[in-house]
Amino acid sequence: MFVLKISFLAGNSLFINSGGEEVDDGKNHYHNDTSLSSFNLSPSEDWAYSYAGDYLWAKVNASTLVRNLTCEITNSKANIDNNFRLAPVSLTYYGLCLRKGKYIVTLHFAKALYSKSEDYSTSGKRVFDIYIQGMIVKKDVNIKEIPGKEHEERRLQFKVKINDGSLEIKFFWAGKGSLYNPPGLNGPLISAVSITRVPRKLHDWEIALIAVGCILFLLLLLAFMWRMGWIGDRELRETTVKIGERTFTLKQIIDATKKFSPKMELGSNIARSC
Template structure:
């Protein structure tokens, strides 16, 4: 469901009670509800067909008397990843004799059961935010089978007893019985500083190791902080409903005492920030094709968030530290603590600006106008960093450094945009491809959001299925005269010009205005 302006910071109830009902109080007296997504897991099932029963009863919706209109709770239900209920409205369902709706399914379970109830775009979006999925009870039982013989039952019981004894012995030897190990402390060595991977938006991230040898990343949030609680709920509510190869996977969570933990898949090569600016070994692996792969991966992840997922999401904090790299240096977008639902044609006006200076779009940073084009702007800055090897976040107005975007503007006006290419690449890159990507990055960072491309258009350009129009020299007006003079002065220094790159040996050197000729279509 869409986010609306909150008037209170009091937490929303996730369990609703209905004291009016007396019969079948266990099933009908309470219900679990969430603004966006409810997901249930069942583990350790024997393979077979089971009868799954979902019990629904509406409670918590308040309609104005005498008005036919009012809040509508509409949501979808998936079982084992397959949709079984679409745009389901409890109030429109057929009640049974006991006053609730019973949906029954025969489900094949290999080893575990997954039930997902989620808001998919219909129904009420007004405050309070408790018009998302709701369920009163879930029951699972195996489909009745033929009776087993006494001998077979005895054999199964004996084998199970032997297996259980061996299992308990192994667990005791490993120290998992008797309270010797806490799973979270064991996984992270009690959050040892040696295992610290970095700092997330609201807390540190540690490397952990599960008993089965699987590496994980554990983000530690404070349960006493409103920001920490907000990110915890935001990440669970959003990431659990999103699945894409270029988004980091949330494996689980834990809320204990005043400690909130988010558990993610472990990324072997840390973050893009680490690879570009803090590890010479990793940067040496960032050849041209790898950099293009990373740029394309980020673009595909954002395309999924903006246009393809059931929930349309604006990330709000795209930057190198929030782009993680797996073993093969594939990019995965992480840290959804600042993410917002996109309400379609309605532009968000945000009173509390969140993000990182240097990556925030001007219309969002100055006026609070938030659309998917804000992520496009951030993507453009990150793309410039990947191609140039320069850190945009290191800029400080008081020193002699030049902001990367200011430098790009000046070089573009001088027809020397290709001088931004990282000199460490030498001549081992595609001039035509680099020129097109740099022009695309400049288009993404246009001060006017309406002139920026969409992320799906960006993907088609990077994949070579479309080309972009050449931009005029007045495309990016520089209103900060001091920044302009600073960037121009830096370019006039001899030492600066020595770091500029040259085109690859296998390609001719086209002029800047003709360097972006990729395929047939234009955006």
């Protein structure tokens, strides 16, 4: 069991360059993920990862779990798809300090099958399952079979709701796929993780409240300008404000409210003055 220090500054997004250095693709900033330990909490303390298990037929050094290959990927951005992180059995990413709401999780998979260097995966099949928040969202994932054009990265997207500020993404090898090929073939593989918040749609009452607030602000601003003598009667008669389906001049509103007297009820005399 481990204890994480949670920051009070919750975020709306998180980008991790699995197996690669810190990088910026022009839109998003991807965190460095090159640690070789079985558990690592990021310096920013807003995400962590852990992996577990051993390869069946060979002992593999931890350094081989982080790879960088020169891939022939046509739509690769800022090299986030040229590297990847491997795990023997399970690999889990923890998103921390995320605001409550709906998010889209995008999983990027390097097309390492097209590496110009030694290709250790073309002769076999890598199969694993994906869990989000403890629920399986994709079973028997085979990177080769993810829809996409040849020599392009492959992506999977999932919608998720976060209520407690944390997100768990787990890749788990359930013993399927190739077992007897070169070490490192079985187990999950991931190149990058992107977590972005879905903008919340405003309710009708919120839109109405904003509209009323804008109208009141405009009225107060014009009243202040009139009191300061910055606008005269001509401007008052020509300046109009639309309230609902009706349009009033600023002078009508000032007269109806007796120069915005606090003794006047809002709207009680506007109708009579027209």
